Amino acid sequence: MQIHPLITDSKTLADFCARIAQSPYIAVDTEFMRENSYWPDLCLVQVADANEAAAIDPKAPGLDLKPLLDLMTDNEDVLKVFHAGGQDLEIIYNLTGRTPHPMFDTQIAAMALGLGEQIGYGNLVEAWLGVQLDKGARFTDWGRRPLDKRQIDYAIGDVTYLIQIFPMMLDELKKTGRGGWLDQEMERISDAGNYVNEPAEAWKRVRIASRKADVLGRLKALAAWREMEAQDKNLPRGRIVKDETLADIASHPPRTQDDLGKVRGLSATWKSNDIGARLMAALGNHEPLAREELPDRDPKRPGLGKDGALVADLLKLLLKIRSRDINVASRLLARSDDIEALAAGVRDGLSILEGWRYEQFGRDAVDLVEGRMAFAVKNGRLRMTRTMATE
Known part of the structure; x- marks a missing residue:
């Protein structure tokens, strides 16, 4: 594979993008900093296909990133x-x-192939290529x-190894028949709606x-105010x-x-400074949270109650057994909110009752x-057995 020098000019980048655009797939990674900012500061983009790889410097003066972003x-x-790739996608969304x-x-x-819930890149490379990465520059x-x-x-190593691993994983997914399991997940991750930082939704x-409408209304107003302050100043929310x-x-x-000077977590200056005045203005303009926005009011997500919580625990145990038996990460197989909804009596609109998830879990x-299955221990191993439903 040809490794190019760091790309810092627009023509070299445009030519590189034109070549790799002929490839069926490319590997992408980014390096960024966001410890002291609201918006991630893009510092480097690495891209590779099967034949060549390069790192691109988005901070290079005059560099036009349009060919890459397109x-x-x-x-x-x-x-x-x-x-x-969640944070990589967020950066690209912020730019485009x-x-x-x-x-x-x-x-x-990797979840579908039994490699754990959130395998790190270094462990992925070691598992598939037998290579231990140098973490000195991490x-x-x-x-x-x-x-x-x-x-x-x-x-650049982050994409040169990734471009080798991808076809190997693809072959394994085809052999196991699990490629289709991932389609819905990939579409969910790439949904642009996941990366919109809407101030009106920040309170969530x-x-x-508290679940009181007036308290949550104040929280909604305050969180929206903080979001706009953080965006405007390009500072982390917590700052x-x-x-x-x-x-x-x-x-x-x-x-x-004046009472802000007594609030734990705020300095005494908030009782007289401009940001304190803006906080009070946001607080003064709040309205009680609308009934349809109140948590736990969605009919698809009713409260569990004590008995429902016990049923949910049994379902989570079943999930562990099924995940072990078919060697797939439980997080990919079922999510907690769906399990709790099922325990509460919901049968419509749940992903675990559709497609491959229904077949597998x-x-x-x-x-x-509904009483047609029970837990049993056979040869020291916890398993599920069919039973006759009883009244």
Whole structure:
């Protein structure tokens, strides 16, 4: 494989993209920094096909990334292969408003092949290629320039190994008949809606014990305000106000700005500064959360109750058994919210009652809930057995 020098000019990048656009699939990875910013700071992009690989410097003066971004988001003939690509997709979405498609995530594929819930890239490379990666450059500050050869070689390794692993995984998926299991997951990951940071939805990420409409209405207003402050200043949300402080203010709202100086998690300056005034303005404009937005009101997700929680525990045990028996990560087979909904009596709109998930787990799950299946120990091993349903 030909490894190119670091690409820093537009013509070299355009020529490289034109060549690899003829390939059926490419491997993609990014290096970025976001410890001190709201938006991830893209520092390096690595791309490879079966014949050549390169690292691209998005910080190079005058570099036009359009050929690369168009290849990622507009070219449906080239499959884009990532490993744990969620943050890579987020970066591309932030730059273009679109996500790479079609795409393939080797971490998700590894779940279908029995390699664990979230296998790391180094372990994936060792499992498939028998290569132990040099982790010396793992904690590089990718925003600093110049990058040395060791750093660039380390970064390019993320795609030169990935481009070798992908066809091997694809062959194994075909042999096991599990390729179709991944289609829905890949479409879900590549859905652009996953990467929209909508201020009005930010409150859903904040943990709070209360389910009162007025408290959640204040939380919604405060979280939206914080999101816009963080975006405007390009700072992490927690650098504006931490989640626990936001929840505390929503639950015990200050009457005046002066009271902000007494809030745990805020400095005394908030009682007189501009940001404190903006927080109070957001708090003053809140409305109680609309009834349809209140948690646990979705008819597909009714409350479990004590008996339902016990049934959910039995279903999770069944999930562990089935995952072990067919050698697939339980997280790919079923999600907790679907299991809890099934335990609560829901039978419509659940992914575990559709397609391959129904065949591999859902049918047995329904039978367990409805009394047609039971646990048994045979030769020291926990298994499921069919039984006659009784009243």
